[in-house]
Amino acid sequence: MAKISNxxxxxxxxxxxxxxxxxxxxxxxxxxxxxxxxxxxLGLIIIIGLFFVAYLAKTLKDFTKIMFGFGIPIxxxxxxxxxxxxxxxVTIIAEFGFLQVGLEGVLYAFKIISTLLVFxxxxxxxxxxxxxGKLVAALTNSGLPPKAGYLxxxxxxxxxxxxxxxxxxxxxxxxxxxxxxxxxxxxIKAYIPLLGPVVMSALTDAxxxxxxxxxxxxxxxxxxxxxYVEVTQSNLDRILKAILILFFIIVVILTVLMKLNIx
Amino acid sequence: MKIELRNMRYVYPTGDEALKGIDLLIEGxxxxxxxxxxxxxxxxxVKHFNGxxxxxxxxxxxxxxxxxxxxxxxxxKEVGYIFQNPDDQLFLESVRKEFEFGPLxxxxxxxxxxxxxxxxxxxxxxxxxxxxxxxxxxxxxxxFCSIGAIIMMNPNAMIFDEPTCGxxxxxxxxxxxxxxxLKERGKLCITISxxxxxxxxxxxxxxxxxxxxxxxxEKAENVFSQVETLKKSFVSPxxxxxxxxxxxxxxxxxxxxxxxxxxxxxxxx
Amino acid sequence: MGKVVLEVKDFSFRYRQTKxxxxxxxxxxxxxxxxxxxxxxxxxxxSTLCNALVGLIPHYFVGKMSGEVFVNGMKVEDSTIADLSAxxxxxxxxxxxxxxxxxxxxxxELAYGLGNxxxxxxxxxxxxxxxxxxxxxxxxIHKNPLELSGGQIQRVALGSTFIMxxxxxxxxxxxxxxxxxxxxxxxxxVKSLNQKGITVIMVDHEMERVxxxxxxxxxxxxxxxxxxxxxxxxxETPDIVKHRIGVPDYVKICxxxxxxxxxxxxxxxxxxxxxELVKEALKG
Numbered sequence: 001m002a003k004i005s006n007x008x009x010x011x012x013x014x015x016x017x018x019x020x021x022x023x024x025x026x027x028x029x030x031x032x033x034x035x036x037x038x039x040x041x042l043g044l045i046i047i048i049g050l051f052f053v054a055y056l057a058k059t060l061k062d063f064t065k066i067m068f069g070f071g072i073p074i075x076x077x078x079x080x081x082x083x084x085x086x087x088x089x090v091t092i093i094a095e096f097g098f099l100q101v102g103l104e105g106v107l108y109a110f111k112i113i114s115t116l117l118v119f120x121x122x123x124x125x126x127x128x129x130x131x132x133g134k135l136v137a138a139l140t141n142s143g144l145p146p147k148a149g150y151l152x153x154x155x156x157x158x159x160x161x162x163x164x165x166x167x168x169x170x171x172x173x174x175x176x177x178x179x180x181x182x183x184x185x186x187x188i189k190a191y192i193p194l195l196g197p198v199v200m201s202a203l204t205d206a207x208x209x210x211x212x213x214x215x216x217x218x219x220x221x222x223x224x225x226x227x228y229v230e231v232t233q234s235n236l237d238r239i240l241k242a243i244l245i246l247f248f249i250i251v252v253i254l255t256v257l258m259k260l261n262i263x
Numbered sequence: 264m265k266i267e268l269r270n271m272r273y274v275y276p277t278g279d280e281a282l283k284g285i286d287l288l289i290e291g292x293x294x295x296x297x298x299x300x301x302x303x304x305x306x307x308x309v310k311h312f313n314g315x316x317x318x319x320x321x322x323x324x325x326x327x328x329x330x331x332x333x334x335x336x337x338x339x340k341e342v343g344y345i346f347q348n349p350d351d352q353l354f355l356e357s358v359r360k361e362f363e364f365g366p367l368x369x370x371x372x373x374x375x376x377x378x379x380x381x382x383x384x385x386x387x388x389x390x391x392x393x394x395x396x397x398x399x400x401x402x403x404x405x406x407f408c409s410i411g412a413i414i415m416m417n418p419n420a421m422i423f424d425e426p427t428c429g430x431x432x433x434x435x436x437x438x439x440x441x442x443x444x445l446k447e448r449g450k451l452c453i454t455i456s457x458x459x460x461x462x463x464x465x466x467x468x469x470x471x472x473x474x475x476x477x478x479x480x481e482k483a484e485n486v487f488s489q490v491e492t493l494k495k496s497f498v499s500p501x502x503x504x505x506x507x508x509x510x511x512x513x514x515x516x517x518x519x520x521x522x523x524x525x526x527x528x529x530x531x532x
Numbered sequence: 533m534g535k536v537v538l539e540v541k542d543f544s545f546r547y548r549q550t551k552x553x554x555x556x557x558x559x560x561x562x563x564x565x566x567x568x569x570x571x572x573x574x575x576x577x578x579s580t581l582c583n584a585l586v587g588l589i590p591h592y593f594v595g596k597m598s599g600e601v602f603v604n605g606m607k608v609e610d611s612t613i614a615d616l617s618a619x620x621x622x623x624x625x626x627x628x629x630x631x632x633x634x635x636x637x638x639x640x641e642l643a644y645g646l647g648n649x650x651x652x653x654x655x656x657x658x659x660x661x662x663x664x665x666x667x668x669x670x671x672x673i674h675k676n677p678l679e680l681s682g683g684q685i686q687r688v689a690l691g692s693t694f695i696m697x698x699x700x701x702x703x704x705x706x707x708x709x710x711x712x713x714x715x716x717x718x719x720x721x722v723k724s725l726n727q728k729g730i731t732v733i734m735v736d737h738e739m740e741r742v743x744x745x746x747x748x749x750x751x752x753x754x755x756x757x758x759x760x761x762x763x764x765x766x767x768e769t770p771d772i773v774k775h776r777i778g779v780p781d782y783v784k785i786c787x788x789x790x791x792x793x794x795x796x797x798x799x800x801x802x803x804x805x806x807x808e809l810v811k812e813a814l815k816g
Binding site: 131132133136146149150153154157158160161205208209210211212213214215216217218219220223224225226227228229230 | 583586588591592612613614616617621622624626628629630631632633634635636637639640642644645646647648649650651652653656657660678689692693696
């Protein structure tokens with residue numbers, strides 16, 4: 001039988017121990033901070049910092065792969081588009097035959113790239129170091145309605161089983177004379193017979209799953225839901241949260257001051 | 264019909280070895296039952312008979328031809344496969360269309376389809392439900408609809424995966440009728456089952472699987488007389504056989520009539 | 533008669549999408565602590581009845597209902613399914629559809645219903661540990677439920693129901709999709725729960741098992757009760773096969789031996805006593 005793959009693998013690191021809310025706060029504080037800051041230096045510093053965090057989370061190798069795998073192509077693309085064709089371009093810094101590269105475009109491209117990478121990096125680290133159950137428990141504790149939490153978890157967990165089901169249905173149709181391989185049109189044609197059983201079985205399954213949830217008290221109202229997964233908040237969480245909030249406030253103030261040309 | 268496996272192994276992509284060197288010959292039309300615990304490799308084995316799975320090593324030959332040579336869709340003319348869950352198989356808006364689908368896929372003529380339709384619908388008990396949406400059938404009827412859809416394709420061998428699952432007395436009797444009639448028409452039936460009563464009622468040859476290997480492959484009487492070997496594979500004989508064994512009857516029996524006959528013989532002596 | 537834990541009075545139900553009533557005016561009572569089996573051909577109304585006992589009818593399935601169902605004196609129609617879960621629990625056929633899909637581990641799955649009730653973490657851990665042991669899944673408690681075998685998942689489902697602390701368990705063909713070993717394990721557990729005083733209401737196709745376990749059997753046909761009695765009397769009745777149900781092999785052997793005059797004893801409904809009867813008859 002196929003094993004169920006989970007994107008989260010426990011590695012016993014400080015980052016993993018953190019409260020999921022701290023990590024969510026980090027994604028927004030760092031990401032939005034980079035977004036509003038007038039130039040890309042802040043983003044660059046944060047990105048370097050994220051590599052260190054990834055190292056602490058014992059996920060440096062995968063993190064590097066993702067950052068460069070996404071970073072390089074997007075840099076090339078944006079540099080080309082913004083550098084050569086941005087309407088803001090005034091200062092020409094290089095010329096390649098008929099192409100002129102403008103400084104303003106390049107800086108703008110840098111800005112977009114650094115912001116994207118900060119969001120991607122923080123989100124990636126959060127995702128890799130947080131067990132989904134813990135994330136939802138933390139969100140529920142902080143007032144997220146239980147039904148919303150259920151939607152997040154159930155849709156993540158139901159996917160592997162749906163995939164398995166798809167495979168069986170595909171085999172069953174092969175046994176009825178439907179060619180599964182072949183060209184694009186043959187493939188699309190072969191998918192039509194798959195849709196019916198997928199939808200139908202999803203309907204029957206949904207009914208039984210609904211029964212299960214009902215009998216386990218899914219509909220109870222007026223009770224504060226509790227969770228088997230414990231979510232704790234350490235001193236480190238408190239300090240980090242304070243730092244992250246402070247960081248964002250400082251960035252906002254600096255941005256305002258810079259925009260007003262005070263510094 | 265001839266299905267031949269030569270030192271056949273199958274390893275899942277995960278690296279788990281599901282079948283560990285199977286040598287097997289199924290020839291003719293005598294129905295065969297495959298039994299054993301879940302995870303013993305029964306379904307993995309029969310999925311090689313029409314090429315849904317391909318062996319990791321060794322050979323699978325259908326009527327002498329290597330299974331690798333054709334796609335599952337092409338083999339479906341020769342070997343029919345009925346999945347355990349009919350919901351995986353049915354997708355059209357009426358029983359009639361389900362029955363026509365497979366035959367049209369393999370290029371059967373309209374006349375032949377018409378002719379077979381009557382016989383198959385009666386056989387599976389859906390004659391008066393041909394225009395009903397399969398979704399509105401009961402779970403038992405759905406199962407017979409999926410069986411009918413495969414018989415319609417006129418394959419020379421049919422594989423049933425747990426056909427008795429969820430069936431009642433009537434359903435079991437109908438299955439029995441289907442297996443008998445297919446045999447009369449020269450078709451080979453291979454069935455996976457956990458239901459030992461059903462197995463001994465319908466199958467003379469029984470294959471016991473255990474941990475990816477064939478543990479026993481003999482006449483039903485011989486298989487169910489080997490109590491110790493069976494215990495290893497967590498298979499237990501049908502209740503009537505167990506009572507006979509427990510009471511010291513010297514023959515393996517499967518029916519009340521046979522039980523009484525052996526009882527009387529032994530009592531006389 | 534002991535204390536009545538479940539009472540059905542003049543109950544009928546018709547699903548919205550069908551013309552025929554699935555259950556036609558039935559009444560019966562179940563005694564506390566008993567093992568009550570329901571048998572009958574497919575479509576005889578067994579599952580509908582199970583759904584009505586736990587409140588899925590009328591609160592989840594829509595249709596036309598009349599009559600009353602009481603669980604421990606609580607009227608099902610006037611309670612919520614969630615409230616009923618503390619009195620009566622249901623386990624059905626497909627193990628995969630009885631997972632909440634909100635849990636990454638068996639422990640979380642077991643705890644899911646308790647979380648909805650707002651049970652404290654400490655108590656939750658204690659109960660999960662206790663139930664996991666009862667269900668013999670304590671060795672896989674930190675595994676993903678989807679990595680388990682069908683039989684194990686069904687024990688997780690049974691555990692997730694039992695952890696809600698119902699006094700009555702309704703089992704609707706809960707072993708049909710399992711292999712013999714998986715089924716036996718479930719039955720062992722169910723029997724031990726019954727010995728602890730839990731009332732069991734079981735729908736099953738395997739007559740040998742029904743005969744062996746049941747204190748009382750109810751036979752349904754076409755949505756109506758055709759008999760309620762102790763197993764011996766149910767299977768002794770020659771007409772019973774008319775209702776499209778099987779008779780255990782043990783009964784058939786005893787009856788044949790009696791007809792031919794080899795024994796004068798009453799019929800047996802379990803393996804061991806039948807073997808004894810045959811041995812005795814063999815000696816003449």
